[in-house]
Amino acid sequence: MNAQAAAMESLAIDVRGLTKRYGGRAVVDGVDLQVRTGRVCGFLGPNGSGKTTTIRMLCGLLTPDAGEGSVLGLDLQRDALAIKRQVGYMTQKFGLYEDLSIRQNLDFVARLFELKDRRQAVDEALAQLGLSERQRQLAGTLSGGWKQRLALAACLIHQPRLLLLDEPTAGVDPKARRDFWDQIHQLAARGITVLVSTHYMDEAERCHELVYIAYGQVLARGTESQIVDAAGLTVFELSGPGAAAEAEPLKAAPGVQSVAAFGSSLHVAGQDEALLEQAVAPLAQRPGVHVARARANLEDVFISLIGQAQDNFGEGGAKGAGS
Structure with missing residues (x-):
């Protein structure tokens, strides 16, 4: 194995038992996380799940309790x-100065990292993200997509080996996201490792x-197909003009873990195949409702997982959750 291949097989992130507590509650509770060099790892979970806290510990901004x-x-x-000097961290909220130009913001970040040739570093960052023609524009006048580009340029200006991106595409249009x-x-093709949190299933894919x-706890990990297969979900799709009316009754039926609308159809999912069949079989006889087997997708799996997880902000929760 040559040096480049060996580097690609190494672990850029290798942590075990990562824990952070606030007020006696575990915001992040014993998280194990491994990401290979040059890979793009999607970090998913509901709001308050501990994603941001985990990312801040990984980049050296927070000290783990364990x-x-x-x-x-x-x-x-x-x-x-x-670690901070070799990681690029992009926060959920635009964190640069809106009353400075694109170039001035990048020059400021270059100063923070004490880069020797700041002008060249800024020029390269501008060119890499297609910002050169707008370099005199004030950051506060940029659209969401252009602010995103500027934030990414700031993350890359010191040539980090790892990018930690916290919901970087929130609030930008589909083309900017693509x-x-x-x-x-x-960037990943060049050997940069990326851990990115997202709520968008198309991005997860x-x-x-x-x-x-x-x-605060890891419930699933792997490739998309591995996670879907490991979930062991049975899914039925209800379609037709009468399908929507069945959503609420189905949620209370034995064996049904989740009911989710996908356009004009419903996905009904559960792990007990027999109980799920009993729940949906009578609906196939109703006018305006068509029932058919379907393959589980990521959203089915994640809705099912969150439904099974214990909310540690609840009255009986023994642990705690954070952003």
């Missing part, structure tokens, strides 16, 4: 400062692998 491991070969606990993901895969977290 856990061990390495990021880019550096010890998570001892080498937080060194362009962004094309850029992400170009573009990741090499996925990790699903809820209430």
